[in-house]
Amino acid sequence: VNQFKQTEATWNDAGIDLSNLLARVEYDHELLSDLLLVFTQEFPPAYRLLKEAAERRDQTQIQIIAHTLKGMLASLSFVRAATLAARIERSSHEPAMEGIEEYLQRLEVETAAAQISLTQVCEGVLT
Amino acid sequence: VKVLLATDDAVSRTLLRRTLERSGFDVQCVADGCSASDVLLAPDGPRIALLDWMLPGQDGLAVCRQVRASAAYPYIYLILLTSRETTADIVTGFDAGVDDYLTKPCNPGELIARLRVGERALHLQDSLKHEAQHDPLTGLPNRSFFVQRLEMSVTRARAQDSYQFTLLFVDIDRFKMINDSLGHLAGDQLMNNVAQRLLQVVRREAQPIETEERRRQGSARDVVARIGGDEFVILLDNFADLDDGVRVAERIRKELQSPFLIDTQQLFITASIGISTSEGSTTEASEILRGADAAMYKAKELGKAQYQIDKSKGKEAAVGKLRMECDLRHALERKELEIFYQPLVSLSNRQIVSFEALLRWRRPNLGLEYPGSFMHIAEETAIIVPIGTWILNEACRQMAEWNTLVDPEHQMTMCVNISPRQFEEGLLVKRAQDALWQAGLEARFLELEVTENLTMQEAGRATQMLSELSDLGISISLDDFGTGYSSLSYLRRLPIRTLKIDRSFIAEIGLSKEGSSIVATIVDLGHNLGMRVIAEGVETTAQLAFLQSVHCDFGQGYLFSPAVNAETITRILRHDSGNDVVIAEAYEPLFPVATTIPWMC
Numbered sequence: 001v002n003q004f005k006q007t008e009a010t011w012n013d014a015g016i017d018l019s020n021l022l023a024r025v026e027y028d029h030e031l032l033s034d035l036l037l038v039f040t041q042e043f044p045p046a047y048r049l050l051k052e053a054a055e056r057r058d059q060t061q062i063q064i065i066a067h068t069l070k071g072m073l074a075s076l077s078f079v080r081a082a083t084l085a086a087r088i089e090r091s092s093h094e095p096a097m098e099g100i101e102e103y104l105q106r107l108e109v110e111t112a113a114a115q116i117s118l119t120q121v122c123e124g125v126l127t
Numbered sequence: 128v129k130v131l132l133a134t135d136d137a138v139s140r141t142l143l144r145r146t147l148e149r150s151g152f153d154v155q156c157v158a159d160g161c162s163a164s165d166v167l168l169a170p171d172g173p174r175i176a177l178l179d180w181m182l183p184g185q186d187g188l189a190v191c192r193q194v195r196a197s198a199a200y201p202y203i204y205l206i207l208l209t210s211r212e213t214t215a216d217i218v219t220g221f222d223a224g225v226d227d228y229l230t231k232p233c234n235p236g237e238l239i240a241r242l243r244v245g246e247r248a249l250h251l252q253d254s255l256k257h258e259a260q261h262d263p264l265t266g267l268p269n270r271s272f273f274v275q276r277l278e279m280s281v282t283r284a285r286a287q288d289s290y291q292f293t294l295l296f297v298d299i300d301r302f303k304m305i306n307d308s309l310g311h312l313a314g315d316q317l318m319n320n321v322a323q324r325l326l327q328v329v330r331r332e333a334q335p336i337e338t339e340e341r342r343r344q345g346s347a348r349d350v351v352a353r354i355g356g357d358e359f360v361i362l363l364d365n366f367a368d369l370d371d372g373v374r375v376a377e378r379i380r381k382e383l384q385s386p387f388l389i390d391t392q393q394l395f396i397t398a399s400i401g402i403s404t405s406e407g408s409t410t411e412a413s414e415i416l417r418g419a420d421a422a423m424y425k426a427k428e429l430g431k432a433q434y435q436i437d438k439s440k441g442k443e444a445a446v447g448k449l450r451m452e453c454d455l456r457h458a459l460e461r462k463e464l465e466i467f468y469q470p471l472v473s474l475s476n477r478q479i480v481s482f483e484a485l486l487r488w489r490r491p492n493l494g495l496e497y498p499g500s501f502m503h504i505a506e507e508t509a510i511i512v513p514i515g516t517w518i519l520n521e522a523c524r525q526m527a528e529w530n531t532l533v534d535p536e537h538q539m540t541m542c543v544n545i546s547p548r549q550f551e552e553g554l555l556v557k558r559a560q561d562a563l564w565q566a567g568l569e570a571r572f573l574e575l576e577v578t579e580n581l582t583m584q585e586a587g588r589a590t591q592m593l594s595e596l597s598d599l600g601i602s603i604s605l606d607d608f609g610t611g612y613s614s615l616s617y618l619r620r621l622p623i624r625t626l627k628i629d630r631s632f633i634a635e636i637g638l639s640k641e642g643s644s645i646v647a648t649i650v651d652l653g654h655n656l657g658m659r660v661i662a663e664g665v666e667t668t669a670q671l672a673f674l675q676s677v678h679c680d681f682g683q684g685y686l687f688s689p690a691v692n693a694e695t696i697t698r699i700l701r702h703d704s705g706n707d708v709v710i711a712e713a714y715e716p717l718f719p720v721a722t723t724i725p726w727m728c
């Protein structure tokens with residue numbers, strides 16, 4: 001627990017709600033690493049599909065994928081990225097889908113940052 | 128408790144699964160709504176479901192509606208996972224049949240706490256349901272539950288010709304007197320003990336609560352229910368006819384004969400029993416129950432402590448039996464009887480060494496009937512005597528014909544089953560001689576099969592008759608060995624050349640150590656008594672390998688060939704004329720299963 005706490009500041013900078021995440025995994029290092037691994041495998045193809053749906057202006061698909069990503073990001077307490085996924089989901093309900101490209105870009109950046117930080121922290125914790 | 132977790136988000140799935148498993152739940156995961164419905168509506172599915180609102184295929188609300196629309200029991204506790212927290216959304220969820228909801232991402236403590244609430248609700252519901260369906264004194268199903276169960280059986284009997292059931296209505300004689308003289312507590316204690324004894328005579332129901340799905344899939348399970356103060360009913364599942372009901376009624380009478388010890392006092396009781404069945408035109412559960420009840424009252428009227436059969440059923444059964452008897456009497460003259468032949472194979476050199484003659488009845492409009500459906504009537508009415516003589520004559524004629532088609536060094540033997548009635552007639556030796564003479568067949572090519580029980584029941588006559596047959600050169604084999612009551616010392620004195628190990632023992636090979644040991648022991652026993660040993664019902668290569676390893680002499684069964692008509696055998700023998708009749712060559716094109724056996728290829 002202490003090891004986790006020492007790195008809390010770093011996590012907050014990366015848009016991760018550390019205390020919330022730790023409580024959710026019940027301070028289980030192994031589970032945290034497993035979740036990160038699943039996320040690393042699942043997020044990139046889902047994000048690619050989301051971008052393709054946005055290019056096609058396929059509102060239904062955007063809504064479905066953004067909703068799934070929102071849940072995934074929220075489970076890892078990637079707060080800023082989850083908020084962006086929620087915004088994309090909301091935009092998909094509007095005919096113009098205003099700002100969706102920007103949200104997509106920011107989502108990619110925020111997720112990458114959070115993922116890197118979480119990876120480093122996990123590795124630090126595990127070593 | 129088994130929990131279904133349905134979410135398309137792999138991270139949440141991993142997280143929630145681990146959290147649930149850590150708390151001892153058995154978790155099944157799916158990623159779409161259609162799979163969730165399939166799992167929840169399958170028999171013995173999860174009792175609690177965590178369903179994501181948004182799911183591919185079918186959303187969580189649709190799954191909830193589908194589950195609630197199904198009348199299937201048991202109840203499933205549904206928890207919706209949602210990131211929507213508006214009142215309208217929550218109300219929509221509850222309207223769809225949800226029991227609870229959780230917002231995502233879930234807090235592990237809250238998740239488990241809510242599942243525990245679900246467990247308590249299910250437990251309470253199951254208890255209430257059990258109480259509503261069972262008699263509190265004996266724990267047996269009560270009248271309403273029994274009627275539901277009976278209706279399921281009636282529905283099944285209507286849909287499946289092969290399914291029938293028998294109903295027994297059991298009423299304890301003079302129970303009121305016991306109650307009045309010893310008090311209600313003693314009466315209750317007695318009823319409890321009676322219930323336990325009734326359970327001893329039936330095949331116990333594994334599941335206290337049956338669903339239609341379970342009924343379709345499950346094996347036969349009887350139900351004992353208490354439907355009144357001293358009234359019990361028993362449903363004998365998949366029992367074909369009244370004779371089965373009568374046998375169980377006899378067992379009940381026997382079971383109730385020994386005294387009941389109630390408060391240090393020995394009580395002797397009897398029961399009146401009414402028997403009815405699903406056979407015939409009955410279409411309602413209540414009608415069958417009424418029939419069994421009326422038969423029970425008849426038993427009371429006739430002096431108690433006995434059973435009576437539902438009059439209409441007894442009549443229907445008797446009419447059916449009479450019709451079959453009449454048809455069977457004419458079957459010979461109408462040439463409706465036919466003999467099929469099943470090869471017996473040497474396990475050492477693969478040669479066909481003999482054939483067993485097996486009777487079939489090509490009944491107009493009813494198709495090919497096997498002996499199991501008519502032989503008991505043929506035996507009861509002694510029609511088996513002329514039929515048996517015909518089989519003996521025809522099988523000998525056929526064997527003589529076939530032996531002209533094969534190499535003289537590989538002449539084969541015909542095995543013919545002999546019934547107790549043919550023994551009783553006392554003319555078996557003469558009939559066998561006549562059959563051989565008419566066919567021009569040497570006695571050494573005829574083998575008569577008798578059962579253990581026949582030889583034991585008719586000991587004196589059997590020894591004499593079998594010796595006479597043996598003196599003529601006819602071989603004797605002992606059929607279904609191991610299922611009867613042989614006296615080994617007596618067996619030694621009989622002129623038996625071959626032991627046929629019953630198929631039930633062969634089926635046990637490889638399944639249990641004891642099963643294989645019994646077969647090996649019988650083979651040894653036969654050999655030590657100077658007999659040859661045949662394994663009946665050989666169906667797998669594993670059984671064959673084992674039988675070869677214990678040096679069993681011959682085999683018979685589907686692995687080699689089913690029983691086939693005479694034309695088929697003639698065609699094969701003609702084709703192989705002049706050569707050894709080896710099953711690999713003879714049967715490979717006919718019975719594809721043989722091609723999978725290495726030694727046959």
